[in-house]
Amino acid sequence: MNHNQKLTSRIGLAQRAGKLVMGEEGVIKAIRNGEAYAVIIVRDASENTRKKISDKCASYGVPLLEILDRYELGACTGKDVRVSAAVTDEGFARMIQESAKQYTEVDGID
Structure with a gap:
C-alpha cells in the first residue's frame, strides 16, 4: 500500500466511523466548538475558502493539512467532490x- 492509499484509507475509515465533519460551514463550526483535532483542506481549494479555514485553524491552534485534491477527498469519503473536512477524533x-x-x-508534495 503506497502512502497515498494509506492516507485515503485512513480518511475513509474516519468518515465511516462518523468522525469527519464535511463542508466549509461544518468545518468552521467544529473548529469553533473545539471538536476539530485536525482539518483537511484540498490543494485545489479556492483562495477564499483556504483563507477562511486556515485563519480559523490558526486562531484556534488546530493543525491544517493541505493534501489531496477535491476529487480524491470526495472519493475516499464516498462523495463526489469535497474541499474540506474536520477530524473530530484525536x-x-x-x-x-x-x-x-x-x-x-x-x-515530494508541499
Whole structure:
C-alpha cells in the first residue's frame, strides 16, 4: 500500500466511523466548538475558502493539512467532490496527520 492509499484509507475509515465533519460551514463550526483535532483542506481549494479555514485553524491552534485534491477527498469519503473536512477524533487525527506527513515527504508534495 503506497502512502497515498494509506492516507485515503485512513480518511475513509474516519468518515465511516462518523468522525469527519464535511463542508466549509461544518468545518468552521467544529473548529469553533473545539471538536476539530485536525482539518483537511484540498490543494485545489479556492483562495477564499483556504483563507477562511486556515485563519480559523490558526486562531484556534488546530493543525491544517493541505493534501489531496477535491476529487480524491470526495472519493475516499464516498462523495463526489469535497474541499474540506474536520477530524473530530484525536486518534484518527493523529493517524491521518502521520500518513499526510509520509505522503508529502515521499511524494515530494508541499
